[in-house]
Amino acid sequence: MDAISIKRRFGVIGTSHALDRAVTVASQVAPTDLSVLVLGESGVGKEIMPRVVHHFSKRKHGQLIAVNCGAIPEGTIDSELFGHEKGAFTGATESRKGYFEEANGGTIFLDEVAELPLTTQVRLLRVLETGEFIRVGSSKVQKTDVRVVAATNVNFADAIQRGHFREDLYYRLSQVPIEVPPLRDRSSDIHLLFRKFTTDFSERYQMPPLSLTPDAIEVLENYPWPGNIRQLKNTTEQMSILETERRVDSDKLLSYLPESHRTRLPIREPQADEATMNEREILYKVLFDMRQEVQDLKKLVHDLMQGGDADVSTELAQRIFNQPSPSLKELPLGRGRAEAPDGDETFESDWAPQSWESPAKSVSHSDSINEAEEVEEVLSLQDSEKELIRRALAKHRNRRKYAALELGISERTLYRKIKEYGLK
Numbered sequence: 001m002d003a004i005s006i007k008r009r010f011g012v013i014g015t016s017h018a019l020d021r022a023v024t025v026a027s028q029v030a031p032t033d034l035s036v037l038v039l040g041e042s043g044v045g046k047e048i049m050p051r052v053v054h055h056f057s058k059r060k061h062g063q064l065i066a067v068n069c070g071a072i073p074e075g076t077i078d079s080e081l082f083g084h085e086k087g088a089f090t091g092a093t094e095s096r097k098g099y100f101e102e103a104n105g106g107t108i109f110l111d112e113v114a115e116l117p118l119t120t121q122v123r124l125l126r127v128l129e130t131g132e133f134i135r136v137g138s139s140k141v142q143k144t145d146v147r148v149v150a151a152t153n154v155n156f157a158d159a160i161q162r163g164h165f166r167e168d169l170y171y172r173l174s175q176v177p178i179e180v181p182p183l184r185d186r187s188s189d190i191h192l193l194f195r196k197f198t199t200d201f202s203e204r205y206q207m208p209p210l211s212l213t214p215d216a217i218e219v220l221e222n223y224p225w226p227g228n229i230r231q232l233k234n235t236t237e238q239m240s241i242l243e244t245e246r247r248v249d250s251d252k253l254l255s256y257l258p259e260s261h262r263t264r265l266p267i268r269e270p271q272a273d274e275a276t277m278n279e280r281e282i283l284y285k286v287l288f289d290m291r292q293e294v295q296d297l298k299k300l301v302h303d304l305m306q307g308g309d310a311d312v313s314t315e316l317a318q319r320i321f322n323q324p325s326p327s328l329k330e331l332p333l334g335r336g337r338a339e340a341p342d343g344d345e346t347f348e349s350d351w352a353p354q355s356w357e358s359p360a361k362s363v364s365h366s367d368s369i370n371e372a373e374e375v376e377e378v379l380s381l382q383d384s385e386k387e388l389i390r391r392a393l394a395k396h397r398n399r400r401k402y403a404a405l406e407l408g409i410s411e412r413t414l415y416r417k418i419k420e421y422g423l424k
Contacts, residue, residue, distance in 0.1 A: 001027060003024050006023050006026075006052060007019075007023060010051060010052060012045075013189065013192050013193050013196050014189035018185060018186070019180075019186060022178050022179060022180050022181070025178050026052040027052055027056050029178075030052065030053045031056065035148045035175045035176070036148075036150070037149075037150050037152075037175075038180060039151070039152065039177055040151075041153050041182045041228055042230070043229050044181070044228045046151040046153075047066070049180065050064065050066070050109040050149040050151070051064065053147075054106070054149075057107065059107055062105040062107065063102065063103050064106060065103045065107075065108050065109065067080070067081070067099055067108065069111065069113055069116050077120050078120055078136050081099050081123070081124070082135055082136065083095070083096050083097045084098075084135055085138045088135075089136070089137070095135075098135065100127060101142065101144055104144045104146060106147070107146070107148075108148055109149045109151070112152055112153075114152040114159055115152075121169050127148075128172045131143050131144055131145060191221060193229060194220060197236040197237065201236065201237050202240065210236070210246055210247075212247075215250040216252070220253065235257070282385050282388065282407060282417075285388065286381060289388075388407065389407065389414070389421065390423055393418075393423065400418075
């Protein structure tokens with residue numbers, strides 16, 4: 001049976017390659033009696049894999065018993081797994097079968113197996129190797145025929161190095177490991193799961209399902225979801241019951257997501273062409289702003305030479321220099337054209353700051369042409385880009401989303417630029 005049919009049978013939602021691979025491996029190993037170790041973060045849906053293994057095995061008519069090893073106290077875990085005799089300990093008023101004895105001929109799923117005490121790990125290793133166990137308080141060896149599927153979210157390499165888990169037991173359990181991918185690695189599946197959860201909730205409580213705007217879908221798919229499917233389901237149901245408006249935008253969705261994890265959004269390094277385009281957009285914006293300032297400066301100079309409206313000149317000067325209108329001797333004028341006082345000749349010259357007294361004063365052909373050094377301002381595009389980003393962040397109070405919209409670039413590119421320039 002292919003992965004699509006298996007997912008449909010067990011209600012697994014998703015189209016990612018890693019998920020299909022996990023489901024396929026579970027179905028392929030099912031006909032054997034090899035032990036299976038399901039690995040993955042908390043909330044990814046590891047409990048589906050034991051069901052797949054059991055259903056496609058020769059033990060499918062036997063029991064499938066699931067045991068949460070982390071939920072059983074250390075003092076009673078041996079009794080729960082292997083049973084006990086009457087009087088074996090205080091409160092043992094009668095003999096009791098353990099899970100391994102009950103699951104004889106079937107499958108036992110040991111969830112959070114890394115939480116088992118070391119003494120229990122020794123007993124479990126013996127069951128896996130020989131199929132033998134001894135009840136607590138008994139000396140009689142009993143046999144059981146059980147397929148073991150274990151699962152954990154613990155890093156076994158660290159647990160073994162710290163002495164919390166037996167290395168020989170790890171190798172015995174992980175004859176066939178199955179890795180269930182976290183939700184952040186299945187971004188294309190997140191919206192599918194959201195729609196499934198909101199539809200189920202709406203049918204259960206007779207209310208319209210939620211829908212997301214395009215920007216909300218982008219937030220949903222880029223959020224890291226540290227709690228994986230469990231967190232996504234809880235968030236969807238919470239919004240379904242609290243939101244009166246059934247169309248949810250990105251701002252409303254963000255209000256349901258913990259602030260502490262928003263900075264963990266994965267930053268994908270852009271490809272060379274994409275990075276070049278994003279930087280080019282910033283440079284274009286800087287150059288357009290500079291061009292506008294040059295045009296304002298040209299108009300100011302033209303008005304001054306033509307003896308134009310002083311109010312217009314004052315307004316332009318304040319826009320350009322962000323200060324009261326300067327005197328002409330303070331203006332760094334470049335090349336320009338002007339008419340001689342008698343109006344019969346035009347000339348072109350380097351205009352250096354002169355001792356002119358007013359904008360309306362005529363310029364003499366003989367005393368206005370002097371040698372002057374042309375001063376060129378060295379403009380750094382990198383500094384201009386840095387300053388533009390700093391201003392956008394200050395304007396929007398360091399909210400990168402709106403600063404990126406202001407700059408016309410993606411939020412990921414803005415984040416990379418902030419790190420590159422050391423901006424806070």
